[in-house]
Amino acid sequence: xxxxxxxxxxxxxxxxxxxxxxxxxxxxxxxxxxxxxxxxxxxxxxxxxxxxxxxxxxxxxxxxxxxxxxxxxxxxxxxxxxxxxxxxxxxxxxxxxxxxxxxxxxxxxx
Amino acid sequence: xxxxxxxxxxxxxxxxxxxxxxxxxxxxxxxxxxxxxxxxxxxxxxxxxxxxxxxxxxxxxxxxxxxxxxxxxxxxxxxxxxxxxxxxxxxxxxxxxxxxxxxxxxxxxxxxx
Numbered sequence: 001x002x003x004x005x006x007x008x009x010x011x012x013x014x015x016x017x018x019x020x021x022x023x024x025x026x027x028x029x030x031x032x033x034x035x036x037x038x039x040x041x042x043x044x045x046x047x048x049x050x051x052x053x054x055x056x057x058x059x060x061x062x063x064x065x066x067x068x069x070x071x072x073x074x075x076x077x078x079x080x081x082x083x084x085x086x087x088x089x090x091x092x093x094x095x096x097x098x099x100x101x102x103x104x105x106x107x108x109x110x
Numbered sequence: 111x112x113x114x115x116x117x118x119x120x121x122x123x124x125x126x127x128x129x130x131x132x133x134x135x136x137x138x139x140x141x142x143x144x145x146x147x148x149x150x151x152x153x154x155x156x157x158x159x160x161x162x163x164x165x166x167x168x169x170x171x172x173x174x175x176x177x178x179x180x181x182x183x184x185x186x187x188x189x190x191x192x193x194x195x196x197x198x199x200x201x202x203x204x205x206x207x208x209x210x211x212x213x214x215x216x217x218x219x220x221x222x223x
Contacts, residue, residue: 096166101152103152
């Protein structure tokens with residue numbers, strides 16, 4: 001069935017360090033992988049995405065990598081800042097339906 | 111450019127009642143998807159509407175239904191509310207249906223007592 005596993009569930013880093021969140025998906029038909037950031041009391045905000053014909057994508061301090069063979073994709077945040085603290089969700093899209101991971105609570109300590 | 115607007119932001123209902131939630135997508139977007147978010151189950155897909163037609167449906171009972179109007183605004187309805195329906199209901203707006211960027215609203219927090 002359709003499933004996305006996300007690790008770790010919590011992540012604490014010092015300001016300036018890097019953070020990496022990893023996801024694995026089950027359905028090989030998935031071809032679009034967005035990442036969302038959700039702050040308290042708000043809806044998820046799309047921060048970066050990648051399609052299955054691309055291996056890596058960067059946007060300033062954020063990068064996403066995709067390994068289609070292994071069905072893995074990861075989010076990399078460099079030079080973390082306190083405002084990066086939030087819950088991050090990965091997702092895999094199948095026919096427009098987003099299957100979400102369980103979320104990673106990132107805490108960046110000043 | 112206005113984002114996705116969901117109303118109301120908060121609702122308290124009693125078991126057995128029904129509720130209707132509203133979502134106005136980003137101007138020009140024609141696809142609206144609904145998701146339920148709970149601490150235990152995370153974010154789960156309810157259904158997607160595109161051009162007033164339901165295109166996709168998740169694994170929720172028939173008490174959960176929706177519709178989309180000609181202006182792309184969407185409503186979802188939950189009948190015979192149960193305590194377990196307490197959740198944050200999120201609406202996502204996309205330009206078209208399929209594997210494309212989806213932008214979420216702030217959600218409607220439903221509490222069933």
